[in-house]
Amino acid sequence: MIQDEVNRTEFEIRKNNSHLELQSKLSKLFDGVLNARIDAFTKKIDEVLYGESHTSIADIIGEVCSHYMISPEDIVSPRRFRTVVEPRQVAWWIIRHNAATKKLSLEKIGRVFGNKDHATVLYGVKQVNNMIEFDQDFRENLMIIMGRLGITATWNGTKLLITKYETIKQKSKANHAPVS
Numbered sequence: 001m002i003q004d005e006v007n008r009t010e011f012e013i014r015k016n017n018s019h020l021e022l023q024s025k026l027s028k029l030f031d032g033v034l035n036a037r038i039d040a041f042t043k044k045i046d047e048v049l050y051g052e053s054h055t056s057i058a059d060i061i062g063e064v065c066s067h068y069m070i071s072p073e074d075i076v077s078p079r080r081f082r083t084v085v086e087p088r089q090v091a092w093w094i095i096r097h098n099a100a101t102k103k104l105s106l107e108k109i110g111r112v113f114g115n116k117d118h119a120t121v122l123y124g125v126k127q128v129n130n131m132i133e134f135d136q137d138f139r140e141n142l143m144i145i146m147g148r149l150g151i152t153a154t155w156n157g158t159k160l161l162i163t164k165y166e167t168i169k170q171k172s173k174a175n176h177a178p179v180s
Contacts, residue, residue: 055100055149055165057112064091067145076114088113089124090142096125097162098151132160 065072068087075088095101095109106118106125113121131138139155146153150166 055098055151057095057101057104059149060091060094060098060101063145063148064094067141067148076112078114085124089128090145092121092124093128093142094146094149094151098149133158 061072061075064087065075068083068090070084070087074084075091077084079085092109092113095104096106106121110116110118110121128142132142139160142160143153143155146162151162152164152166154161154163
């Protein structure tokens with residue numbers, strides 16, 4: 001009798017543990033599905049409100065380098081000259097705020113730029129945020145670069161807000177019309 005009771009209790013414990021395991025797995029699955037749906041919904045809202053960005057990291061690096069008159073090799077180099085650091089930080093900021101690339105982690109962005117540490121990238125993005133807030137010339141130059149990338153931004157007095165994306169292909173055709 002006692003052995004039967006022990007067996008029954010052991011069976012109930014295993015049954016409850018597997019029930020808890022199953023409940024945990026289902027909860028994680030539903031969380032994943034829910035998060036994916038929320039991400040898709042947010043992306044769709046952004047596309048409807050602002051348009052869809054097709055701006056790549058290469059486009060951003062190219063435009064930033066062109067504006068600052070440095071080479072793409074310089075921007076990913078380990079150099080710490082101000083003439084290189086500022087454009088690098090601007091590129092990081094645009095990558096973090098562009099709809100097509102903002103899901104990239106700081107670590108991945110750092111890898112693209114010569115294996116920079118994620119904390120270095122974060123520091124650079126914060127530096128640009130400070131310069132946007134306090135340096136009007138810098139802010140205007142940043143808005144020019146973004147405009148060339150098909151990103152329309154507006155300064156609201158405290159923050160630079162992205163208000164529209166145009167496809168880069170449309171922008172480049174308009175900007176590179178043949179000269180007669």
